[in-house]
Amino acid sequence: MGNLFKGGLETQPNEVTIEELPVRGHLPGWLNGALLRTGPAQFEVGPDSYRHWFDGLAMLHRFAFADGRVSYRNRFLQSPAFRENNALGRIKYADFATDPCKSLFKRVASIFTSPEYGGNGNVNIAQFGADFVTLTEYPLAMVFDPKTLDTLGVYDYEGTDAQNSTAHPHHDRERDLGLTYAAKYGITNEYRFYSMHGKQLTSLSTIKVDHPAYVHSFGLSGRYVILAESALRLSSSVSLALSGKPFIENFEWTPEDGSRFIVIDKVSGQVVVEAPTEAFFSFHHVNAFERGDELIVDLIAYPNNEFVNAGYLDRLRADGAGIPGGELRRYRVPLNGGRATYELLTTENVELPRIHYDTYHTRGDYNYVYAASVRRGTTDFYNQLTKVNLTNGTVSVWHEDGCYPGEPVFVPAPDGRAEDAGVILSVVFDSQSATSFLLVLDAPSFGEIARATVPQHIPFGFHGQFFTDPIAV
Numbered sequence: 001m002g003n004l005f006k007g008g009l010e011t012q013p014n015e016v017t018i019e020e021l022p023v024r025g026h027l028p029g030w031l032n033g034a035l036l037r038t039g040p041a042q043f044e045v046g047p048d049s050y051r052h053w054f055d056g057l058a059m060l061h062r063f064a065f066a067d068g069r070v071s072y073r074n075r076f077l078q079s080p081a082f083r084e085n086n087a088l089g090r091i092k093y094a095d096f097a098t099d100p101c102k103s104l105f106k107r108v109a110s111i112f113t114s115p116e117y118g119g120n121g122n123v124n125i126a127q128f129g130a131d132f133v134t135l136t137e138y139p140l141a142m143v144f145d146p147k148t149l150d151t152l153g154v155y156d157y158e159g160t161d162a163q164n165s166t167a168h169p170h171h172d173r174e175r176d177l178g179l180t181y182a183a184k185y186g187i188t189n190e191y192r193f194y195s196m197h198g199k200q201l202t203s204l205s206t207i208k209v210d211h212p213a214y215v216h217s218f219g220l221s222g223r224y225v226i227l228a229e230s231a232l233r234l235s236s237s238v239s240l241a242l243s244g245k246p247f248i249e250n251f252e253w254t255p256e257d258g259s260r261f262i263v264i265d266k267v268s269g270q271v272v273v274e275a276p277t278e279a280f281f282s283f284h285h286v287n288a289f290e291r292g293d294e295l296i297v298d299l300i301a302y303p304n305n306e307f308v309n310a311g312y313l314d315r316l317r318a319d320g321a322g323i324p325g326g327e328l329r330r331y332r333v334p335l336n337g338g339r340a341t342y343e344l345l346t347t348e349n350v351e352l353p354r355i356h357y358d359t360y361h362t363r364g365d366y367n368y369v370y371a372a373s374v375r376r377g378t379t380d381f382y383n384q385l386t387k388v389n390l391t392n393g394t395v396s397v398w399h400e401d402g403c404y405p406g407e408p409v410f411v412p413a414p415d416g417r418a419e420d421a422g423v424i425l426s427v428v429f430d431s432q433s434a435t436s437f438l439l440v441l442d443a444p445s446f447g448e449i450a451r452a453t454v455p456q457h458i459p460f461g462f463h464g465q466f467f468t469d470p471i472a473v
């Protein structure tokens with residue numbers, strides 16, 4: 001048992017600008033814009049190594065499309081973590097599962113002062129007004145130039161002192177308003193939701209909680225904000241400050257306490273209902289909508305927190321390694337009280353879900369979920385892309401032996417009427433050549449229409465967005 005994919009977890013030191021990538025197939029003439037992605041790309045600093053896939057120093061990637069051609073550029077995000085760690089030749093800033101071992105004095109001091117954030121925005125990208133920003137789970141976003149990928153500085157939120165945030169804010173289409181989540185740990189622990197007015201965060205809802213769960217994303221329906229509280233919970237906020245353990249290792253899997261959905265009115269901020277359910281773990285919401293006196297919450301869930309453990313680099317790089325596949329679950333949350341229950345929407349193992357968000361998010365008639373997935377019966381990294389038809393349960397798959405695709409980003413065709421009229425863009429690691437390519441699938445048929453080859457590997461990342469905004473392209 002070898003490990004074909006471990007090359008996708010190696011540092012990529014080269015920053016390149018390639019005006020035109022070689023393309024096999026034909027890019028659609030209407031595909032104009034830029035796919036901007038982020039992900040970890042440096043896993044060692046001097047003698048120190050990051051311990052987890054989620055920790056590596058961020059690199060930005062830009063695929064820009066025009067007139068049937070595509071260019072590529074990549075640059076490291078010049079965050080405080082990147083600059084100071086590399087200047088020092090050591091890892092100075094803590095991350096998800098790596099902690100540079102502060103002294104006890106500094107740990108105690110950090111309870112009373114704001115912790116230092118490194119701004120290592122390796123999780124997601126967003127556009128806030130005219131600013132393009134990188135996001136991670138700390139509330140320190142970095143602004144970058146969407147054309148050159150030069151880092152421009154810190155995005156200064158106002159109005160929050162939270163320690164933990166989300167890289168998955170939502171856009172409330174009805175009100176053209178951003179919504180985001182944060183957690184505050186301290187003498188009391190709080191889940192917090194904010195509306196975003198430019199850089200100003202305005203409190204929408206604050207929910208006190210004894211043992212806050214690890215939260216990666218949240219849901220939004222037409223009327224409600226939804227917190228799916230997993231069973232991976234902070235044992236003690238004092239230990240978070242003093243334990244000497246990295247952030248995520250202060251959270252304990254506590255299935256005996258179950259999970260719950262907290263449903264919040266998106267306008268008043270009032271908690272409408274709390275619905276308990278059996279314990280699960282989740283990173284990603286997919287979609288949510290109301291149906292009669294029920295709230296439907298589609299998300300990717302796991303029966304335990306094994307994914308977090310499987311993501312440690314020594315385990316992921318080992319022979320025979322694999323990543324647990326998630327379940328696409330449809331939860332029914334009764335708005336009048338009672339337990340939440342779920343059904344599986346597919347038997348495929350899926351993660352990194354995407355939908356036609358701009359038009360179909362919060363809509364009950366949405367029908368397609370795109371995801372990276374692990375072929376059933378294999379122990380492997382994400383080795384196929386999957387399109388799930390929610391109406392009839394059919395699944396379309398793209399797979400090529402030895403190839404490892406990342407998040408499938410749906411780009412709608414400008415004149416398309418059907419939900420799936422458009423293309424799927426995914427960065428794929430080819431283990432045979434140890435390089436990556438950008439895969440373009442026809443979204444309706446899920447067949448390949450083009451691939452653009454990059455002369456080096458792009459380490460496995462997490463999320464990206466496609467922009468047709470003229471500022472970006």
Ligand SMILES: [Fe+2]
Pocket residue numbers: 123167168216283284462463
């Ligand atoms: Fe994510």
